[in-house]
Amino acid sequence: MTGKRVTFAGTWLAALLIAPQLLLVFTFFYWPAGEALYWSFTLEPPFGGENQWVGWQNFKTVFDDPLYWNSVRISITFALASTALAMGMALLLALFVDRQLPGHKAYRFVYFWPYAVAAPAVGLAFRFIFAPDAGFVSALNQWYPGLWNPARDGIDAVILITLANAWSMIAYNFIFFLAGLQSIPRSLTEAAAMDGSGVLRRMADIQFPLLAPTFFFLVVINLTDSFVNSFGIVDITTAGGPARATDLMVYKIYSDGFKGKDYSLAAAQSLVLMLLVVSLTFIQFRFVERRVHYS
Amino acid sequence: MAQIDIRNVSKSYGKTQVVHGVDIAIADGEFVVILGPSGCGKSTLLRMIAGLEEISGGTVSIGGEVVNDREPRERGCAMVFQNYALYPHMSVAENIGYGLKVAGVPKQARQARVEAVARTVGLDTFLDRKPGQLSGGQRQRVAMARAMIKEPKVFLFDEPLSNLDAKLRVQMRIEIRKLHQRLKATSVFVTHDQVEAMTLADRLVIMNKGVIEQIGAPKDVYDRPASVFVAGFIGAPGLNLLDATIGADGLTLSLADGQRLPVDPARHPALKPGPVTVGIRAEALTIRPAAAGPHAGLRASFDFTEELGVGQHIHAEISGQPLIIHVDGRHPYRPGSALLLDVPPQELQLFDQETGLRIQETDVLTCIDEAA
Numbered sequence: 035m036t037g038k039r040v041t042f043a044g045t046w047l048a049a050l051l052i053a054p055q056l057l058l059v060f061t062f063f064y065w066p067a068g069e070a071l072y073w074s075f076t077l078e079p080p081f082g083g084e085n086q087w088v089g090w091q092n093f094k095t096v097f098d099d100p101l102y103w104n105s106v107r108i109s110i111t112f113a114l115a116s117t118a119l120a121m122g123m124a125l126l127l128a129l130f131v132d133r134q135l136p137g138h139k140a141y142r143f144v145y146f147w148p149y150a151v152a153a154p155a156v157g158l159a160f161r162f163i164f165a166p167d168a169g170f171v172s173a174l175n176q177w178y179p180g181l182w183n184p185a186r187d188g189i190d191a192v193i194l195i196t197l198a199n200a201w202s203m204i205a206y207n208f209i210f211f212l213a214g215l216q217s218i219p220r221s222l223t224e225a226a227a228m229d230g231s232g233v234l235r236r237m238a239d240i241q242f243p244l245l246a247p248t249f250f251f252l253v254v255i256n257l258t259d260s261f262v263n264s265f266g267i268v269d270i271t272t273a274g275g276p277a278r279a280t281d282l283m284v285y286k287i288y289s290d291g292f293k294g295k296d297y298s299l300a301a302a303q304s305l306v307l308m309l310l311v312v313s314l315t316f317i318q319f320r321f322v323e324r325r326v327h328y329s
Numbered sequence: 330m331a332q333i334d335i336r337n338v339s340k341s342y343g344k345t346q347v348v349h350g351v352d353i354a355i356a357d358g359e360f361v362v363i364l365g366p367s368g369c370g371k372s373t374l375l376r377m378i379a380g381l382e383e384i385s386g387g388t389v390s391i392g393g394e395v396v397n398d399r400e401p402r403e404r405g406c407a408m409v410f411q412n413y414a415l416y417p418h419m420s421v422a423e424n425i426g427y428g429l430k431v432a433g434v435p436k437q438a439r440q441a442r443v444e445a446v447a448r449t450v451g452l453d454t455f456l457d458r459k460p461g462q463l464s465g466g467q468r469q470r471v472a473m474a475r476a477m478i479k480e481p482k483v484f485l486f487d488e489p490l491s492n493l494d495a496k497l498r499v500q501m502r503i504e505i506r507k508l509h510q511r512l513k514a515t516s517v518f519v520t521h522d523q524v525e526a527m528t529l530a531d532r533l534v535i536m537n538k539g540v541i542e543q544i545g546a547p548k549d550v551y552d553r554p555a556s557v558f559v560a561g562f563i564g565a566p567g568l569n570l571l572d573a574t575i576g577a578d579g580l581t582l583s584l585a586d587g588q589r590l591p592v593d594p595a596r597h598p599a600l601k602p603g604p605v606t607v608g609i610r611a612e613a614l615t616i617r618p619a620a621a622g623p624h625a626g627l628r629a630s631f632d633f634t635e636e637l638g639v640g641q642h643i644h645a646e647i648s649g650q651p652l653i654i655h656v657d658g659r660h661p662y663r664p665g666s667a668l669l670l671d672v673p674p675q676e677l678q679l680f681d682q683e684t685g686l687r688i689q690e691t692d693v694l695t696c697i698d699e700a701a
Contacts, residue, residue, distance in 0.1 A: 221414035229428035230402035243418045
């Protein structure tokens with residue numbers, strides 16, 4: 035990238051132009067993050083007053099709490115399950131659309147719509163659809179009473195939020211997979227066809243290996259998203275219950291901080307979550323972005 | 330035996346028809362080149378033979394069996410693609426051996442055959458490299474080796490040389506010709522490069538706008554183009570084409586500016602008066618020195634010279650139309666200077682202006698007898 039590079043003659047103009055963006059990032063990210071960092075090392079009185087420096091005490095409390103580790107375990111299970119589900123389904127749909135099966139143009143539009151639905155709305159929809167007494171899935175309970183009840187059974191509740199989260203992420207993955215598949219030159223699959231390879235064999239030998247960069251990118255994005263953006267779904271569908279069965283890390287931060295009024299513990303937990311996301315992002319930049327891209 | 334029979338084959342995409350009822354019969358072991366400008370339907374035709382494109386109408390048979398509804402892998406063809414279509418994530422050896430792997434050939438047998446084929450195309454030291462680490466010519470060789478390894482009945486080439494530089498192209502052309510002599514597989518080669526087509530083909534098929542203009546041996550096509558289109562397409566340069574009118578006597582041609590030429594009555598005894606297109610090869614024209622006395626030929630004005638090394642192409646203008654004259658020596662004319670041209674009447678080729686088709690000479694039969 036040499037040659038054509040737009041530069042500003044005056045530093046002032048450049049600074050003026052990037053100021054609004056920087057101001058936003060600072061106000062809504064660095065400042066709160068800085069506050070959280072400060073709070074996590076102090077005891078923050080819930081109704082105002084002087085902060086008290088406590089060092090690593092908050093972190094110690096968090097890590098000694100079995101409820102916190104419960105939440106970590108659920109979060110990881112939830113993130114892995116919804117990532118696998120969302121990516122598997124999206125890949126399948128993208129393969130169908132890429133093969134130009136009948137109606138593929140309409141599907142291409144429809145599959146992307148869920149991305150435009152906000153998490154709380156997704157949660158509300160799934161809460162109705164999966165309501166054990168009146169929802170669409172209540173038919174299950176007709177056949178086998180008590181089989182499905184996310185309000186009482188922890189496993190059902192985890193399944194519910196996993197489905198809802200996966201559903202909302204399929205659209206995003208679908209678009210990336212489809213773009214990835216369509217960027218594979220058609221002549222490669224044709225050459226494989228001439229080499230005697232059938233549809234499934236071509237997917238396994240040609241398309242999947244060439245999708246690898248897209249695949250790794252999406253794994254990281256999906257995991258990050260499952261850790262951070264699942265609050266809306268959990269809050270609407272299960273509110274962390276039953277018996278903390280869906281108490282994801284991000285939800286526990288909220289409930290400890292705003293319901294339990296323990297800002298300091300919540301801040302310490304946010305910091306841990308932030309470090310987790312930062313390290314995922316680091317993996318993304320360090321290993322995935324630098325992966326060999328085939329020319 | 331792998332003769333290919335193409336009968337009344339057509340292809341449409343929705344309402345647009347791109348190939349209009351094409352018939353070609355290709356003998357076993359023959360090297361046929363399909364030549365035409367881009368968008369003439371030649372690649373589509375090749376892809377229909379390969380099975381990569383559905384056949385909208387007509388039949389394609391290979392070795393006497395209709396293959397219209399067969400998958401590519403059931404047709405026994407191998408194909409070399411224009412952009413080589415090498416699998417970027419596989420090594421050279423894996424690329425070459427992929428077809429055998431799919432066919433379930435055990436690893437050791439596969440390895441031996443990959444090495445043997447790689448040696449014949451001079452790639453045996455590159456087997457571990459990825460396609461991205463190879464030059465254009467080497468990639469081309471991998472593509473060839475990948476097609477060869479299955480010992481196919483039919484080779485299909487889709488403009489395989491068009492991404493190479495000029496020197497490499499000539500070299501690969503020779504190698505493809507040698508390969509064909511050795512393997513004797515029926516080959517169909519698609520190109521838009523007429524030099525490539527002339528040098529490679531046993532038989533040429535010239536296509537334009539989805540129909541076949543002419544089928545014949547390269548020399549026959551060069552000597553007796555069947556239409557104005559073929560005349561302008563074959564040869565470097567193509568036939569000089571001039572608008573003219575046949576006089577009422579059927580024996581003289583007149584150009585738009587009034588210059589006249591006699592027609593050979595032995596070759597064209599019964600010409601109808603009216604407009605025609607006259608074709609003259611650049612090599613058939615000679616420039617006579619200005620001082621050589623009375624002149625019955627044509628008068629043209631000099632534009633510029635193209636240096637060829639072995640001679641020159643003189644670009645001139647006659648009766649408002651461009652004309653190219655091939656000369657062996659070097660002729661330092663200045664722009665605008667007048668050229669006197671000798672035009673042997675037996676070199677004139679006439680084409681119907683309405684249909685674009687050749688007006689056949691009466692000596693066609695004797696010519697073919699002589700050639701035989």
